[in-house]
Amino acid sequence: MTKLxxxxxxxxxxxxxxHYADIVGTWPDLGFFEVHAENYMGDGGPPHRxxxxxxxxxxxxxxxxxxSIGGDGPIDQDHIGRLKTLIDRYRPASFSEHLAWSTHDSAYLNDLLPLPYTEQTLARVCEHVDEVQNALGRRMLLENPSTxxxxxxxxxxxTExxxxxxxRTGCGLLLDVNNVMVSTVNHRLDPYAYIERFALDLVGEIHMAGYDETVDGAGDRLLIDAHGSAVRPDVFELFVFALNKAGPRPVLVEWDNNVPGFAELHAEARRVEAVIARSRGSRPVAAQ
Structure with missing residues (x-):
């Protein structure tokens, strides 16, 4: 199996x-671009060009x-086929999916929904990961959810x-630091203890994003994984903590809603890039 x-x-x-026009021809200094696979499953047109x-x-x-890796039903074979065609065409350096479910029967839900962590669910998820990796002939990364x-x-x-x-499957992990902050705040847990328990040696990519905040019925903080703003300071500090423990990794800045101009997005990436560069040394780095 190819390692991606x-x-x-x-x-x-x-x-x-x-942002296409800002990228093509200027070729900004960036490590990589992330592509949402489902947006490119058509055969052609300007997006593919x-x-x-x-x-x-x-x-x-x-x-x-x-x-829908965590779903009760079988993996959609047509979807896997379209995904394989896309991956074979572009040969991406990495492919990742979510520890979540998003389908019921033939309906696709506009959300990534959580699942119970039981032995039965573990066996089903492993079966699905094996099926996807075997179909693609590639190792995948599995992302921790926001719940x-x-x-x-x-x-x-x-984390276990x-x-x-x-x-069990040989897959890698994708550590979404924003998801860690969202979930641990919502469940009154310690985000740093979560990172301490995470298998950082298996992490092939890290994600960063901004969250929205409101309050629940009890008046407590409730964070929403919104991807509509710059990375929050507490998430950035948690990211630095994780990077100090894991060492340099590919890091994606996610900004999928209320998307800013490319210059602002690129500035966020440069801020992350500076932390990655400092992490290559032997001394711990601090958030700035």
């Missing part, structure tokens, strides 16, 4: 249609949202659940 997670240990950003041009200059990270509820039937802690999936 060979992105450079640099900062990257998501590829957005509104731009992607082909950009792929000739930058490594690509493909990120899926539609496989708003916990299941009373869960018997396995989330992810580690056991990786051990």
């Amino acid at each position: 997670d060979v992105l450079p240990d640099r900062a990257g950003v998501g590829l957005k249609g509104e 731009y992607l082909e041009t950009i792929a000739a200059h930058y490594p690509l990270s493909f990120h899926g949202v539609g496989l 708003y509820v916990l299941f009373s039937e869960s018997t396995i802690e989330e 659940f992810l580690t056991r999936i990786a051990d």
